Each structure stands twice: as structure tokens, then as C-alpha cells.
Amino acid sequence: MIKKSIILPAVICLLILVIIAMNTVYSVPTYAPPKEVIWTKPESKIGIAHTEIFGMLERPQVIFDHKKHAEALVKEGKKEWETCNACHPVDEGNALIFDFPKKVVKKEKDSVMNAYHDQCISCHKEKVQEGKKSGPVICADCHKEDHKNVKVKYPVAEFDFAHHDKHVKNKKLKEDCSLCHHTYDAEEPDETLRLVYEQGTEESCYYCHDTEKKRGPELAPIVRVTAKKGLTIRKASHLQCLNCHVEFAKKAKKDEKAGPVECSKCHTGEYKTISELAKVPQPDRNQPEKTLIDIENARMKGVGFNHSSHEKYNRTCRGCHHETLKACKECHGITGTPEGNMVNVADAYHNVVSEHSCSGCHGIKKSEKECAGCHHNIAPVDIETMNPKKETCARCHTGKKERIPILPLSVAGLDPEKVKKEVTVKILENEFEPSKFPHLDIIKKLVKISNDSKLATYFHTKMQTICDGCHHRSKAEAEAKKDTPPFCRNCHPVAYDPEKLNKTKLLSAYHRQCLGCHEMMDLEKGRKCSECHKEKKEPKSITSIKNFELPTRLLEKFGWTPVTN
């Protein structure tokens, strides 16, 4: 009896330990997931997988060639616009709904699968009976094994302002904006009359049909309705664009052309750049050309804003007007309101991380190649910055509608005594000849970059601003009085101090300032050692810079006592 009571717990203990051990060994994933092949230019092919309903697929996805099917129907004698309703359903108003399959009883595994199989296979069988060339009816002919790891990534069809302009100028459309634009009146009791058009309120489709974004209290009820009806931006634009194109094709006479119906005509994958779009006329929505942004009861003076020149730097109006095409101050008050997502007006203009604010967008500009050389070192100024210079704020807050005329910068006024043409640096004189730094040439180049950019010209008011790019923390006023040039060594020590690791040494300051700027500006020049350093004939030891010893006070502090043996 005694023996039994010992053996049983021992065995169980051992078993548990074995299970723990096996768990740790076998819980490590051993398989590598197969590599995905992404088709970025699928032309007219669509991947049908519905992983949101099916989850893990039992059979590989079907890659459906839309163009092939449409062409097959055209060959039967149908016109291009007649082919759609062969597969896609039509609503009461005879408008096409671009859904497939025609009828899904319930958004659930079996019914979706059956709907697809019924519609595809029955049509294929019909064609066979009619004696025509037909598609597959056997599983593996559609669910091809080699499509298992393919991911079809459709390029988006971007409706830019060039397209908009084309539609506006089309005489057949008779400048009727209501053909596309509408808004939803949720308070109207009659449901059929809720879609209304009001001139002067046209906005982007995205505001209501982008159901993924969270909107403010004004738009939220409308977005809720679009989400409920499933009118995502994808579905809405197919409904609106394609139906109109089909309608026009129906009525078109022989030599007239209607809009495209084929997938790849709109989903080209080629987008216009911002500079190309700048030449396209902007839609007229009664926006002012110039305006004074003046907030009532604000502490700061108003800001003169040239709307038309800012339009050219954005792809869409949504770049700044993120929720409606209203002026910023209508939602963002001096104190936050629910309409403005509790963001007050000061933050709305000055938030450095937002893409919709002035400071944020200018910050993005400053990270471009030309500007980043200096600006990657300069922290952005926002309303939280302690003691910003008065002139920094006054640059925008002028209180006038017109912008102050600015003269471009020029190197002519520089004192050649103070601003040296060339600076020699001797810090590595043990190994190399002194390096020559073309001080004035660099200033000239930076001035040219600044004058070429409209944004930089406005904000770089003095030559001092250019100097600050490299002499980043020099106190210009104090130095002017003392008449000492802003040497790097004034702040950057030669000696090594392990207690102040974030204080850059002089040797490192030179290299990182020069190389960092050349790297950020993507310059090919000045990236190799030999471009600055000419080797000496008899170089001395590499480790013999003066004053390069650890301070004794530190040795004591860290308890570092020398060991003699």
C-alpha cells in the first residue's frame, strides 16, 4: 500500500513534466509560409476569394478574367454596353448594380458558394448545350492550384481633376453637376426623395462613401446610411460611373464615343503627378483666391492666405479639407467643439504631425531633398515650442490679406572679412593635409536653393536664416557684439567626456554635419574621404589627438581605479 501511494504521484509528475517539455519543443513553428506572388497589373483579371466569409479556403481562389467574358459576349453579337446585364443584376429603375453573383441569399459560406457555382456553371452549361465555346464546369479548371499564392492587387482608378475637367467641359452633359453630385437629407420623411442636389454644395464622393473613416457629428448619420446600404466608395463609383457610361453608349450615335466600360481602361495604375495636375483647371466651388484667416477673439493677428497658389500643391481638396469643403474655422473654434473633433483652431493650423494643417504640410515640404539638408537638424516650431522668436510668428500672422513683398536673398551684402571664402580645418593634421571647406560657395548654393523655392523665399527672410542651417545654435546677436565668429569648437569639445555622451565631439561634429547634409540632400559630391582629405606623405599615429584622456574626476566617480599589474 505504501509503495502504490508513492509511485502514482511520481508517474503523474513525470507525465506533466514530459507534457511541458513536449509543448516547448513542438510549439515552435517549423513550416515557412509559401511566398506570395502579387499581380500589380492584373489587367482585367479579378481574384475571387472572399476570405472575409470563407476564412481559410478549401480550394485555391478563382482568378476570373473579366475581359475574356465580356469579349465572348461581344462575339455573340452583343454590343459592349449590352453585355453587363448578362451577369450583373438590374434594379427597378433599370440601372445596373455591379454585383456578382446576381443573388446571394445570405452572406454566409454555403449560400455564397452556391450562388457563385449556380451562376457560373449554369451559364457555362447553357453555352455547351447551344454548341458554343464555353468555360469550365469541373472544379479544378477554375480553382487552379497554381493560383493558390497569387494575390491580385488592383491599381485604384483615380478620378483626378483632369477627369473632372473633361466631364465639366463636355457639352453633352450641359454643365449638369447633379448627374454625379448629390447629398443625403436624412431628415426628409419620404425615403425616395432623400438624395438631393443643391448647387454650390458639391463635394468629393469620399466624404460620405468612404465608410472606413470615422466622421464628425454632421457626416456620421449619412455615413451610417451608406455603410448600411453597403455603398462603399468602390461600389458607389462603379454604380455612378459605369451606369452613366452604359447609358451614354446606348444613346450614342455611330461616331460618338462614350466613357470606358472595360476594367483596365480606368484601373490603369498610372497616376498624374502633382506637377501635372497643377496645370489642370481647378473645380470652381466659390473658393476665394486670397483670403484673410481671421478668427474672432483670437490673440494673434490674422493670416493672409493665398488659396489658389496652395491648390496647386495638393492632389485633391481633401489634402486640407479633410471632412467637408467648409472653411477650417467653421468646425475648429477657439475652444474645441464636437464638430471639429475637439481640435481647437490653433492646433488645426499648427499641428506638426497632421497632414491637413499648415505646419504639418510645410513640414512635409521641408523633408524634401533640397530642404532636408538643413531642416533635418531643425526641430519644427509649433504652439507648444517654448519662447519662439517673435519674428517667427509674425511671418504668417501679419493681419493683412496681401502678402508682404519679399526680396530674394543675396550674397552681395556679406562682409568678406567676417564671412570667409574658404575655411581650413586641421583637426586630423596628424594624418592628412588640412581640409579646405568652400564656405562661400556653399552659402551661394544654399541661397540659390532658397530663392528657387516659393515657400523658402517667403520664410527665409534674412541671410542669418541661411547661416543658422549649419551654425545651428549660435547666438548671432551676442557674437556680433563680441566680434567672434561662430566656430564649431565654441560648443563642441575636443576631449572625450563619457558623462556627456549626447554632446558631440568636434571631430564627430565636423563629419556628421558635412556628411549628414550631403546624405540628406542626396549629393554625390563629398561622400568619399579623399574629396576632403589629402593624405600626408608621412602620416603620424592615428591615436594621438591631444587632450584625449578621460578626466580623473570621472575615474574616481565610476570607481575606475587603475590596475598596475
Place this chain on the structure above:
Amino acid sequence: MDRRTFLKTIGVGLAGAAGGTLLTPHPSKAQVVFDGMEFSGILVDTTRCIGCRRCEKACAEVNNLPVPNISETANEAVFKKMRKTTDIQYTVTNLYETEKGNFFVPWRCMHCNQPGCRSACLVYAMQKRTTGHVTWDTNCMGCRLCMLSCPFDIPKFEYQEAIPRIQKCNLCFGRFNKGKVPGCVEACPTEALMFGTRRKLLEEGKRRIAQNPGKYVHHIYGEYEVGGTSHLYLSAVPFQQIGLRTDLGAVAYPVYSLVYLTAIPFIATLTPLFMLGIARAVRMRKEREEKEEKGKEEKEKHK
């Protein structure tokens, strides 16, 4: 089995399992201070390294090794292949091409907080100094166990020499005692290498990660690896992409052999005693049985 025994067995089983997990070695905490002295170390910021190889030249000068040619043309040829440290190169820089661009990565002894080489050394020729340096001494007997035990493949043996030694970076222990920073750190023109106390270096590394959002991977290599090292790395790309091992875990290498080595004295002394005990018990039982049998036989005889 009744309810009582069932619960008892489960309880004992769970206790056994818990005891088992408790007895297995746990990652020891990274040390920064030992015996009142701060561990010193080097912080390598791989985003700053420009691949000039001045650290290699300085290292050679300081340690009286053959001085490499670090002209630009020579560097180009050198960076074409991956190098490892040798008995005449205590530090090497390699070029790694990654998704975020090219990175130069200097490579030398990691100076682990609890070095595997030190615990493997039979004669204590490898030493972990209280200031963080891992150094080699001349009382080495040449068994090369340190080379086997190092997860970073750092100690190198002078196979060509008549009286071979183990060679590796010693964080310029000699220069340190004269109050100087390591040669490589002094020569670095961009402060990609920084020398200081391990505590300060970790602080500085974390400051850089925090102040440059998006620039660095949010981890300092060497903070926890193999129980912490004195040679630390900052990187913009995952560490395996710049040739650093990420499969080492946070357990110091000596810990792996700790349980085994502590057990040996007990087993060596207790096993004979235990066996003797069993032998004695068995013998006693046999004697008792024999006695009983004899008694029985005698009784039968008496009958």
C-alpha cells in the same frame, strides 16, 4: 481510486512540476555594477558608421598588430566579402546591404557580463575584470575551450606561432588603466563608437531611440542578449539583417552549465553512500530471511 487519493496525487504532481520549473535556470539580470565599479563598454550606432575602417587601423596601432591599408580603393575590395576577427585583427567592419540601405557594422568582442569563455576556462586565464573588460592572461594552457564556448566566435588561437596565445579584443584594458579610451573609439570620426559606463551607454541609446522616432529598431542589442553585454548595438534594421545573432536568448552562458556543475559534487559524494545504503538494506533483509528459514527448519527438525 477514491477522491482523496486522486486529489493527493494531482497536488503532488503539480507541486513536482512547479518545483521542476523553479529549479531550471532563469535569465540572470543584466549587471551594470560589480564590486562598486561600473562596467564600461562601447555603444555602436550602426546608422552613424561610414565604413572608414579607422577603428581597425587604430586597433592595430594600439595593440602592435600589422597595420591595415585603409585607403578608399583598399576598403572597396575589403567590403566585398564578410570578414571575421582573426588573431591579428581584433576588430573588423563589414558591409551589409539591407532594405533600408547599406550599413557598416563594426565587430569585436562583446565583453559579456557573464562570459561563457571565462566560465569555460579551467585555469582562469580568461577574466572578467570588475570594470567590465574581458581579458586574457598568459597562464593559458591552450585548451581552446573559450573558443568553443563563445557564442560570437571571438577568441582566436595563434596557430602559426611556436608558443601560441589566445587573441581577442580586451577593450583596451592597458589604455584604460592609463586613463585613456579604447583606440577604436578615439579614432572614430563620427562617434559611431562611444565609450562609457554601460549604464550611461544604455541611457544614451534609449534617448536616441526615443528622440528619433522611426529611425531605430526599438531595442539595444546587448542589453539582454546572453545576459547582457558591454558592447552594445543600435540599428535601423532588424539585427539579424546586419549579421548579429538573434537566436541567443537572454540567458547568460554560464547559467546553462550552472545546474550541472553544482550537481556534480553532490552526486559524486552521495551516489556511493546511497548505493552502499541500498546494498546494506538488501543484505540485512536477506540475512533476516535466512535466519527465519533457519529457524523454521530447526522447528521442523524439532517436530
